[in-house]
Amino acid sequence: MHDVVFYVALVWLMGLLGVLVVVSARARSTLDVVLALDTLALVFVAVLGLFGAWRGVTGYLDAALVLALVSYVQTVAATRHHAVHKEEPR
Known part of the structure; x- marks a missing residue:
């Protein structure tokens, strides 16, 4: 049962x-790119955590x-840079 849950979660996260x-x-503005990349990193952290828990290897959790x-x-750096420079949409 745990393997089925793992594979469903892994397929969902890969999607x-x-x-x-x-x-x-396809993002039009800098803030849209920052938001998409932040969410991408968050999902990748979830994939690493899920894979680390499944394999029992702590190196994935450290990563x-x-x-x-x-x-x-x-x-934080990208939003501060944007607040200072106020870039126009691309």
């Missing part, structure tokens, strides 16, 4: 990753934590 890649490629921290810093 979300595909959709978010398309959304980030998920580092990616979450880097994603947070990237989002």
